[in-house]
Amino acid sequence: MAKTIRIRAKAKGDTTTVKALITHPMETGQRKNKKTGKKIPAHFIQEVVCKHNGATVMTAQWGPAISKNPYLSFQFTGGKAGDTIELSWVDNKGQSDSASVKVR
Amino acid sequence: MLRRTFLKGSLATGTVAVAVSAGLLSPRLVLAAWPKAAFEAKSVQAGLSSLLGSDTTTPSTDINIKAPDIAENGAVVPVTVSTGLSGVESIAVFVEKNTSPLAGNFLLGERAKGYVSTRLKMRKTSNVIAVVKSGGKLLSARKEVKVTIGGCGG
Numbered sequence A: 001m002a003k004t005i006r007i008r009a010k011a012k013g014d015t016t017t018v019k020a021l022i023t024h025p026m027e028t029g030q031r032k033n034k035k036t037g038k039k040i041p042a043h044f045i046q047e048v049v050c051k052h053n054g055a056t057v058m059t060a061q062w063g064p065a066i067s068k069n070p071y072l073s074f075q076f077t078g079g080k081a082g083d084t085i086e087l088s089w090v091d092n093k094g095q096s097d098s099a100s101v102k103v104r
Numbered sequence B: 001m002l003r004r005t006f007l008k009g010s011l012a013t014g015t016v017a018v019a020v021s022a023g024l025l026s027p028r029l030v031l032a033a034w035p036k037a038a039f040e041a042k043s044v045q046a047g048l049s050s051l052l053g054s055d056t057t058t059p060s061t062d063i064n065i066k067a068p069d070i071a072e073n074g075a076v077v078p079v080t081v082s083t084g085l086s087g088v089e090s091i092a093v094f095v096e097k098n099t100s101p102l103a104g105n106f107l108l109g110e111r112a113k114g115y116v117s118t119r120l121k122m123r124k125t126s127n128v129i130a131v132v133k134s135g136g137k138l139l140s141a142r143k144e145v146k147v148t149i150g151g152c153g154g
Helices: B002-021 B036-040 B044-052
Strands: A005-012 A015-022 A045-052 A055-062 A071-077 A084-091 A096-102 B063-066 B070-073 B077-083 B088-095 B102-108 B112-120 B126-134 B137-149
Touching (some): B044 B088, B044 B126, B077 B126, B102 B112
Antiparallel strands (some): A015 A071, A045 A084, A084 A096, B088 B102
C-alpha cells in the first residue's frame, strides 16, 4: 500500500497535540453499487494505536460511522520536541499501515 | 528499494484480501479486542451496555462537544469532544439515529488529555452523544446536529 498516513505532532508547553489524516475508503457495508445493485462490502478501520516513545497513549476503536479519509486529533502531556510519535491502524480486512514522526 | 517493499506490501495485502473474500479468514478474528457487538448494536443503550457494561450515564456540564449546529454534508461532520475532568479512561462517541449508533471509542492512556477530535458520518439530524468514562463513572453530554444531506448509504 502506498503511504496512507499523514501525521503531525506539536509540543506547546506541557501538552503535545497530535493530528493525523489517514487515507482510507471507510465503506460502511450499507452503500449499494448503483449499477449492479449489490452492496459494497464493508471496509473500515477498526483500530488506531498511537504511541509516544514506544508507550501507548491512545487507542481508538472505530466503527464504519467514521468519515472517509479519517481525521484524528488528540492531546497528551509529557511529550517534548524530538520525541517519536508512532501511529498505526488496522482495518476489518486485516490491512494495516503505520507511520512515525518527531514531535516539533 | 522503496519500490520493492511497496510491491511486496501490496502483494501481501492482496493475498490477505483474497483470503478474506474467499471466506478463508474471518476478518473479525484478526482483532480480538475490537468490541464487535457494541459496534453492531442498534441503539445507544445497547451499544453502551455492551461497550461499557452499563447504560446509565450522568449528564455532565464538564464535557464539551464541539460540532456544527447544521451540517450540510452528513458524510463529514467534524466533532470535537473535550473535557476538563481528570482520570479520563475512555471517550465514546455515539450518533443517536445512525443504524449503528456507536461511531468510535477512544481509549485514553494515563497521559492523554480528555480531548479527541474526528469526523463522523451522520445519516440524518440527530444527537451526537459523548460518553466519558472517568474514575469508574459514566458521564455524558449531547448536542443536536441538523443534517441536510445524509452521509450513510446513497
